[in-house]
Amino acid sequence: MAKGYLVLETGEVFEGVLLGELSGHVGEVVFNTSMTGYQEIITDPSYAGQILTFCYPLIGNYGLNAYDDESLQTAVSGVVTGEVCEEPSHFQASNGFVERLEKAGVPVLTGVDTRALVQVIRKHHTVKGVITEDPSSVEANDWKGATPFFVSQVSTEEPVVYEGSGSGTVAAGGAGGSTATFGFHSIHENMGRGLHIALMDFGYKKSILDALLEAGCKVTVVPYHYSFEQVKELEPDGILFSNGPGDPMALQPWLKEMKKMTEAWPTLGICLGHQLIALAHGARTKKLAFGHRGGNHPVKDLLTGKVWMTSQNHGYVVVDESLDSENFQILFRNVNDGTVEGLKHKSLPIQSVQFHPEAHPGPSDTEFVFQQFIQQVSSSVGHVASGGKEYAEA
Numbered sequence: 412m413a414k415g416y417l418v419l420e421t422g423e424v425f426e427g428v429l430l431g432e433l434s435g436h437v438g439e440v441v442f443n444t445s446m447t448g449y450q451e452i453i454t455d456p457s458y459a460g461q462i463l464t465f466c467y468p469l470i471g472n473y474g475l476n477a478y479d480d481e482s483l484q485t486a487v488s489g490v491v492t493g494e495v496c497e498e499p500s501h502f503q504a505s506n507g508f509v510e511r512l513e514k515a516g517v518p519v520l521t522g523v524d525t526r527a528l529v530q531v532i533r534k535h536h537t538v539k540g541v542i543t544e545d546p547s548s549v550e551a552n553d554w555k556g557a558t559p560f561f562v563s564q565v566s567t568e569e570p571v572v573y574e575g576s577g578s579g580t581v582a583a584g585g586a587g588g589s590t591a592t593f594g595f596h597s598i599h600e601n602m603g604r605g606l607h608i609a610l611m612d613f614g615y616k617k618s619i620l621d622a623l624l625e626a627g628c629k630v631t632v633v634p635y636h637y638s639f640e641q642v643k644e645l646e647p648d649g650i651l652f653s654n655g656p657g658d659p660m661a662l663q664p665w666l667k668e669m670k671k672m673t674e675a676w677p678t679l680g681i682c683l684g685h686q687l688i689a690l691a692h693g694a695r696t697k698k699l700a701f702g703h704r705g706g707n708h709p710v711k712d713l714l715t716g717k718v719w720m721t722s723q724n725h726g727y728v729v730v731d732e733s734l735d736s737e738n739f740q741i742l743f744r745n746v747n748d749g750t751v752e753g754l755k756h757k758s759l760p761i762q763s764v765q766f767h768p769e770a771h772p773g774p775s776d777t778e779f780v781f782q783q784f785i786q787q788v789s790s791s792v793g794h795v796a797s798g799g800k801e802y803a804e805a
């Protein structure tokens with residue numbers, strides 16, 4: 412077994428066993444606290460360019476199946492674990508964890524004291540690292556250089572239309588089938604029947620698409636750089652700005668167009684999408700000390716006082732004081748650190764959440780966000796959302 416090392420730009424070196432392919436990619440080292448859901452996590456395009464440390468000590472024990480990929484890519488730059496299980500036990504397992512990452516050319520460093528590593532990340536806040544066989548080969552210069560623009564690497568090149576049944580984004584046929592198979596409990600089939608949603612693709616998770624399809628919507632996945640006019644040609648009834656990797660400010664050239672879209676159609680933003688809506692309307696974003704990545708982030712609904720458990724994966728956050736408070740209202744706040752977790756426009760049908768209502772992995776307590784969005788789109792086109800009853804043309 413080959414020895415491998417995670418070298419941090421701050422000088423710390425973590426030794427482990429190297430599996431998978433060495434990529435040589437420098438990435439921000441981040442950690443996720445979820446106890447399950449590693450398949451969804453490694454296929455979530457939002458992790459593009461990051462070296463991901465799993466806090467849960469044993470990863471891979473239930474394998475990977477044909478259903479739970481969140482995209483066709485394995486965008487993560489590297490994976491660090493305490494222990495990996497290469498002989499999974501689960502009736503649906505069709506792949507091993509390391510096997511998958513190996514095929515995707517992603518290095519896995521295992522046998523690492525991940526608790527110590529997480530403490531180091533928490534101390535330094537943002538820290539870059541590289542997985543290597545030879546720590547002495549890492550030069551000070553390796554930490555410099557421009558950050559790549561990850562969204563263009565993970566977004567669709569052409570619009571893709573999905574209608575009626577499953578997204579089919581999992582080649583093995585896992586996600587296909589009737590609209591009622593995805594398991595979003597509050598989303599009724601037919602609620603969105605007849606509605607057309609443009610899903611602006613900054614690196615969308617399949618579960619977002621599935622939530623819309625489950626409601627009966629037609630969905631067009633749209634390249635991130637599409638202008639207002641190009642989107643208008645698609646004739647959508649509503650817009651969903653997806654999650655995605657990297658610094659939201661990297662999309663600054665497109666913010667003007669995004670603003671126009673939010674003013675023309677009912678809009679929902681999720682994670683990066685939420686940050687982009689805020690930026691487009693004049694707010695600022697900043698980097699969190701060490702990000703929220705996990706399946707148990709409590710978020711307070713400021714209208715009802717209820718606290719929801721949410722799935723999260725973000726390193727940036729909207730700056731409170733920068734918000735245009737005449738037009739925007741803060742809907743949700745993180746209970747742990749008080750940061751902004753959701754916004755609502757006071758007069759336009761715009762809503763956004765920093766957390767992941769589509770879950771996968773993590774709790775689906777907030778899937779009502781999709782329901783509210785679909786109702787909003789529905790009423791804006793003169794239809795009444797029908798909550799499971801047959802959709803009636805107005």
Ligand SMILES: NC(=O)CC[C@H](N)C(=O)O
Nearest residue numbers: 654655682683725726727
């Ligand atoms: N999941 C996401 O959309 C992440 C958003 C953004 N890249 C961040 O880290 O804050």
